[in-house]
Amino acid sequence: MTQLIRVEDLRVVAGDPGSEVEIVKGVSFALEKGEVLALIGESGSGKTTIALALLGYARRGCRLSGGVVQVGEHDMLALSEKELQGLRGNRVSYIAQSAAAAFNPAKKLLDQVVEGPLIHGLGTRAELEAKAIGLFRDLALPNPERIGRRYPHQVSGGQLQRVMAAMALISDPLLVVLDEPTTALDVTTQIDVLRAFKRVVRERGATAVYVSHDLAVVAQMADQIVVLNGGQILEQSATAPLLKAPAHDYTRSLLAAARPDTRIRPPCGIAEEGPLLTITGLTAGYGNKNLHGMPAIRVLEDIDLTVRRGQAIGVIGESGSGKSTLARVVAGLLTPALGGLTFDGQPLGGSLSERTPEQFRRIQMVFQNADTALNPMHSVATILSRPLKMYFGLKGAALQARIGELLDLVRLPRDMADRRPNELSGGQKQRVNLARALAAKPDLILCDEVTSALDTVVGAAILELLRDLRQQLGVSYLFISHDISTVRALCDDIVVMYSGHKVHAGRRESFAEAPYHPYTDLLIHSVPELRQGWLETCGATSGELPPIGERANLPELCTFLNRCPMRIDGLCNRTAPNRRTLDNGSEILCHRDAADLLVTQRGVTPTSFGAYA
CATH class of the missing domain: 3.40.50.300 (P-loop containing nucleotide triphosphate hydrolases)
Structure with missing residues (x-):
C-alpha cells in the first residue's frame, strides 16, 4: 500500500x-x-x-x-x-x-x-x-x-x-x-x-x-x-x-x-410516592384547527401517562415520534386539543396563562442545546439570579449564597459565576442549564435530550449528576431521549413512542430481554455495540424495513404497520391493535401476543407468520 x-x-x-x-x-x-x-x-x-x-x-x-x-x-x-x-x-x-x-x-x-x-x-x-x-x-x-x-x-x-x-x-x-x-x-x-x-x-x-x-x-x-x-x-x-x-x-x-447500561448505578433508596403528574387521553398538534378543535397536524394521539413523586420516566422514540411535543404540552408551551392534565391533584391548564405561579415554578424544563438556551450576553450569576429573584425575591447576600449553593449542586466551581456561556465547555453549559431549572426548587424536571449533543464521557457525568440530584432532592424526571440505553441506565419506567402513539410502556427491568414491541426491538438493536462487525449484522433480528408510508398514519390501522417486520397481512393492515399486557407487566400496542414476539425476537421464525385469514 x-x-x-x-x-x-x-x-x-x-x-x-x-x-x-x-x-x-x-x-x-x-x-x-x-x-x-x-x-x-x-x-x-x-x-x-x-x-x-x-x-x-x-x-x-x-x-x-x-x-x-x-x-x-x-x-x-x-x-x-x-x-x-x-x-x-x-x-x-x-x-x-x-x-x-x-x-x-x-x-x-x-x-x-x-x-x-x-x-x-x-x-x-x-x-x-x-x-x-x-x-x-x-x-x-x-x-x-x-x-x-x-x-x-x-x-x-x-x-x-x-x-x-x-x-x-x-x-x-x-x-x-x-x-x-x-x-x-x-x-x-x-x-x-x-x-x-x-x-x-x-x-x-x-x-x-x-x-x-x-x-x-x-x-x-x-x-x-x-x-x-x-x-x-x-x-x-x-x-x-x-x-x-x-x-x-x-x-x-x-x-x-x-457502555451506557453499566455506566450509571441503578437508583436506590428512592421511595416512589403518589401521582405527581397525570395525563389522560392527550391529543395535541400544530396548525389551524378544524370545527371540532383538532389541529391540522396531529403529533400526539390519546396519550395516558402518570409520573409519581420521586420517579424518573424515560420517553424514547425517533425524531417525529412526539416525545418533545409531549414535554412542550406538560411545560405549558403547547395547548392540547383533547385530554386533561392533573398536577399534584389539581387541574393543570393547557397554557401558561391558565396556570398558577406555583404550578409554573414546580415544573421546569432543561433544553437539549445549552448554547441556545443560555443568553450569551449574561454571566452565569445573572442567568441563575433571574429565577431566584422571580420566585423567591432573593437579593443581596442571600441571592449570592443561593447561587453558590446551586453551583455546588451541579458540581461547578463557584468562581464560574462570573463567566459567560462562551467561556464554558459543553458539559459545563449543560450543568448551568440544569442549575437554572433547580433554582425554582421544582418537583418535576422535563429533560429534553439533555445529553445527545455531548460526548460520551461528559454525557455519562451529566446522567450521574441527574441520578444523584434525584436521590438528594426527591425531584421527578420526564427524561426524553432517542437512545434507549441512556434511558435504561437512568429511569425506573420507560415509555416508547412512535408516530405520536404510546406503543410500549413498562418497568426498566422489562426492557432487559424480549418480548418487546417490534418497534422497541428495532430501537434496542440499533444501539451500536463495541465490537467490529456489528454494523453488518445488527439488522438480523429486525429484518429489512420498508419506508414509512401514508397508510401508517391512518388512525384505524397500526401506526407502525409499514415498518413492522412482524406484520400479519389480513389483520394488521385491516384492524387497529388493542393494548395488551405481557407477562413481564409491560403494556404494548400490538396484535402479536407474547409467545410470537418472544420466538421472533430470539431469532426463530414462528409458524404463525404469513397471511392471517
Missing part, C-alpha cells in the same frame, strides 16, 4: 500574538491509501482542530504554527490560500456534523452537489449530474433520479447527511474528512447512514479520517484509532487490539463510558 497522509509534529496555537496557547501539541500519524483512521476524544481534545488542519485550515483565533501535513503530493501548511482553495472540495473534502447548517436553503440539492466540481472544472454539468445521481443510488437515497430536485428542508436529516456525503465524494478526493457525521441522528437513522458511508468508502477505495467521540461508532468504521486528550496523542493502534486491550487509562475510561 502507498502512504497517502502524513502528519508530523503538528502544532496549533490559539489566542492573540504574545499570549498564544498551544492547543495541538506535536501530533503525528500516517494513513495508507484506502484506510480509515479515527480521531477520538472528548470535547476540547483537539480532534476537529487536527481534522481541519488536513484541509490547511484553522478556525478563527487559531494558527497552524508548525509541523508537516502531507496529503498526497501536497504540503498543506506550505500552500497559499489560493492554492488551498483549489484543493478544498476537490482533492480534499469535508463532511460536517450538521448537514442542515451546511446547505443553502434557497438552492436545490443537486445544484449544490455539482457546484464545487463545476467550479474546479471537473466535468460538464450533464456529466456531474449523472455522477451525482449515481452517488445518490450508491448511498441508498430514495428516488435517486428525483431527490436532487428537492430543497434541503424537504428531506430528512439522515437523507441530508447522505447528500452531503455525495457532495464530498463527487470529486473523487484523495482524502475525505468526516466530522461527527452521525452524532445528531437517531440511532436507526445512524445505522443507515453509517452503512452507506462504509459501503461507498470501501467500494471507491476512498481514504478517510473519521472524527468522533463515540468508540462504538468508530469500531464499525475505522482501521486504526488515534486517542486524543488535551491536544496530545495518548494512544494509537489498529482498531481490534485497542478495543480488546487498551493501553492507556483514558482509553479505558472512554470504553467504559461507551
Whole structure:
C-alpha cells in the first residue's frame, strides 16, 4: 500500500500574538491509501482542530504554527490560500456534523452537489449530474433520479447527511474528512447512514479520517484509532487490539463510558410516592384547527401517562415520534386539543396563562442545546439570579449564597459565576442549564435530550449528576431521549413512542430481554455495540424495513404497520391493535401476543407468520 497522509509534529496555537496557547501539541500519524483512521476524544481534545488542519485550515483565533501535513503530493501548511482553495472540495473534502447548517436553503440539492466540481472544472454539468445521481443510488437515497430536485428542508436529516456525503465524494478526493457525521441522528437513522458511508468508502477505495467521540461508532468504521486528550496523542493502534486491550487509562475510561447500561448505578433508596403528574387521553398538534378543535397536524394521539413523586420516566422514540411535543404540552408551551392534565391533584391548564405561579415554578424544563438556551450576553450569576429573584425575591447576600449553593449542586466551581456561556465547555453549559431549572426548587424536571449533543464521557457525568440530584432532592424526571440505553441506565419506567402513539410502556427491568414491541426491538438493536462487525449484522433480528408510508398514519390501522417486520397481512393492515399486557407487566400496542414476539425476537421464525385469514 502507498502512504497517502502524513502528519508530523503538528502544532496549533490559539489566542492573540504574545499570549498564544498551544492547543495541538506535536501530533503525528500516517494513513495508507484506502484506510480509515479515527480521531477520538472528548470535547476540547483537539480532534476537529487536527481534522481541519488536513484541509490547511484553522478556525478563527487559531494558527497552524508548525509541523508537516502531507496529503498526497501536497504540503498543506506550505500552500497559499489560493492554492488551498483549489484543493478544498476537490482533492480534499469535508463532511460536517450538521448537514442542515451546511446547505443553502434557497438552492436545490443537486445544484449544490455539482457546484464545487463545476467550479474546479471537473466535468460538464450533464456529466456531474449523472455522477451525482449515481452517488445518490450508491448511498441508498430514495428516488435517486428525483431527490436532487428537492430543497434541503424537504428531506430528512439522515437523507441530508447522505447528500452531503455525495457532495464530498463527487470529486473523487484523495482524502475525505468526516466530522461527527452521525452524532445528531437517531440511532436507526445512524445505522443507515453509517452503512452507506462504509459501503461507498470501501467500494471507491476512498481514504478517510473519521472524527468522533463515540468508540462504538468508530469500531464499525475505522482501521486504526488515534486517542486524543488535551491536544496530545495518548494512544494509537489498529482498531481490534485497542478495543480488546487498551493501553492507556483514558482509553479505558472512554470504553467504559461507551457502555451506557453499566455506566450509571441503578437508583436506590428512592421511595416512589403518589401521582405527581397525570395525563389522560392527550391529543395535541400544530396548525389551524378544524370545527371540532383538532389541529391540522396531529403529533400526539390519546396519550395516558402518570409520573409519581420521586420517579424518573424515560420517553424514547425517533425524531417525529412526539416525545418533545409531549414535554412542550406538560411545560405549558403547547395547548392540547383533547385530554386533561392533573398536577399534584389539581387541574393543570393547557397554557401558561391558565396556570398558577406555583404550578409554573414546580415544573421546569432543561433544553437539549445549552448554547441556545443560555443568553450569551449574561454571566452565569445573572442567568441563575433571574429565577431566584422571580420566585423567591432573593437579593443581596442571600441571592449570592443561593447561587453558590446551586453551583455546588451541579458540581461547578463557584468562581464560574462570573463567566459567560462562551467561556464554558459543553458539559459545563449543560450543568448551568440544569442549575437554572433547580433554582425554582421544582418537583418535576422535563429533560429534553439533555445529553445527545455531548460526548460520551461528559454525557455519562451529566446522567450521574441527574441520578444523584434525584436521590438528594426527591425531584421527578420526564427524561426524553432517542437512545434507549441512556434511558435504561437512568429511569425506573420507560415509555416508547412512535408516530405520536404510546406503543410500549413498562418497568426498566422489562426492557432487559424480549418480548418487546417490534418497534422497541428495532430501537434496542440499533444501539451500536463495541465490537467490529456489528454494523453488518445488527439488522438480523429486525429484518429489512420498508419506508414509512401514508397508510401508517391512518388512525384505524397500526401506526407502525409499514415498518413492522412482524406484520400479519389480513389483520394488521385491516384492524387497529388493542393494548395488551405481557407477562413481564409491560403494556404494548400490538396484535402479536407474547409467545410470537418472544420466538421472533430470539431469532426463530414462528409458524404463525404469513397471511392471517
